[in-house]
Amino acid sequence: MDWNTCIKEGSAIRTETDKKKIELLLNASKRKINFVNTHEINDSNQEILFSITYEGILELLHAFVMNDGYFVNNHICMGYYLKDIFRNKELFDIFDSCRIVRNNVIYTGEVISVDFAKRLIRELNYLNEEIIRVI
Numbered sequence: 001m002d003w004n005t006c007i008k009e010g011s012a013i014r015t016e017t018d019k020k021k022i023e024l025l026l027n028a029s030k031r032k033i034n035f036v037n038t039h040e041i042n043d044s045n046q047e048i049l050f051s052i053t054y055e056g057i058l059e060l061l062h063a064f065v066m067n068d069g070y071f072v073n074n075h076i077c078m079g080y081y082l083k084d085i086f087r088n089k090e091l092f093d094i095f096d097s098c099r100i101v102r103n104n105v106i107y108t109g110e111v112i113s114v115d116f117a118k119r120l121i122r123e124l125n126y127l128n129e130e131i132i133r134v135i
Helices: 003-006 019-037 046-067 077-084 089-108 114-134
Strands: 012-014 070-072
Touching: 003 012, 003 046, 003 077, 012 114, 019 046, 019 114, 046 070, 046 089, 046 114, 070 077, 089 114
Parallel strands: none
Antiparallel strands: 012 070
């Protein structure tokens, strides 16, 4: 699968750039990222804080693709935007691996270690910084 498949299957569609919606998404993303970064990660909240960070990154990415005139309706295609359009395999790999972990946490109740959650959150913060620099 790739970005072209996402377009063909209707998972990524052209849309008008909505500056107000982009601003709202960026603010929501920033609040979530800041919230997580001001809380200590421990063995009773690691999945929660990881999931909130992932949601914040997802909002950031929705703003990012909307700024380029797209609406993407699934997380897989959001990753392919990073890889195929933004041409950044490193960010794709970070997002895609976090997407898989997040799905396991949400849909199967997987428990992740505090150290693993911290590592994933650091990687997502890096992704956040890289996207913020160009949006």
